[in-house]
């Protein structure tokens with residue numbers, strides 16, 4: 001079994017972490033079954049967040065009797081010390097535990113540091129002193145904040161999107177974390193549903209020995225795939241390389257990664273999904289995207305003010321308003337009966 005050590009935390013687990021965002025969408029008992037199956041299959045790190053509605057509660061319900069055999073990482077989006085303590089106490093209660101292994105600041109727009117106005121880092125230090133958290137981590141979608149976190153020396157782990165569609169700049173982050181002995185947790189290793197070949201995704205992550213991918217799992221068959229990689233980890237070979245190359249060609253350039261960094265939008269457009277709808281329709285189950293709720297979200301694009309706020313915030317330099325209009329046009333054509341092929345958008 002391939003294992004990963006999260007830098008200076010010394011936490012060593014199999015190269016499969018459980019991303020517990022999707023278990024919000026299933027019942028408590030379905031979630032419990034999935035979580036226990038993951039554990040029985042050798043997964044011992046479970047990543048959740050205060051922001052993932054009842055995900056923490058489901059983990060607490062399913063795993064409290066084996067708490068000492070697993071690692072729990074969760075997140076707070078607190079903006080000040082008061083919110084930090086409220087979130088931490090809520091998480092501990094829901095997770096049915098007295099400590100969190102890695103407590104992460106959830107995608108802050110700045111890198112919390114001692115002495116800044118937020119008081120967040122001091123609160124984390126105090127929580128660590130009290131034994132309520134063991135390590136301090138940060139998650140982000142912004143390269144600049146991630147680099148600042150690494151350079152600050154204040155963080156034990158960094159969680160960042162990392163998949164085979166990533167750029168050289170993202171690889172640099174992985175290498176910097178390795179040099180600085182900071183654990184690297186890879187989120188969105190399936191690029192939010194755009195990557196459909198999990199073996200290729202695993203083989204890519206497998207090339208970086210300090211990277212721990214956390215797979216967002218909702219269905220048993222998805223979990224089964226990742227569990228099968230425990231014994232037979234897919235490795236990079238010519239076939240997988242060719243597949244990745246083809247995907248990169250199709251998706252590179254003007255594709256939206258769904259990171260959400262450009263949000264919120266003043267008129268409430270769900271940019272991180274709407275700006276990549278053509279790909280989502282073709283590369284993931286399209287039913288939900290075409291439902292009445294899905295249609296209402298897409299039609300909101302018509303309210304776009306063309307204020308360009310989103311474009312100015314996109315770290316990938318995308319012309320977001322134009323991308324939204326292109327995706328809307330294709331979406332309306334699909335609603336009108338256009339037969340989708342992998343590339344006709």
Ligand code: SF4
Pocket residue numbers: 264265266267268269271303304305306307308309310311320321324
């Ligand atoms: S340009 Fe349109 S989509 Fe972008 S932030 Fe402004 S209103 Fe929202």
Ligand code: SF4
Pocket residue numbers: 255256257258259260261262263271272275310313314315316318320
């Ligand atoms: S438009 Fe850019 S910032 Fe917005 S979700 Fe897509 S990739 Fe992220």
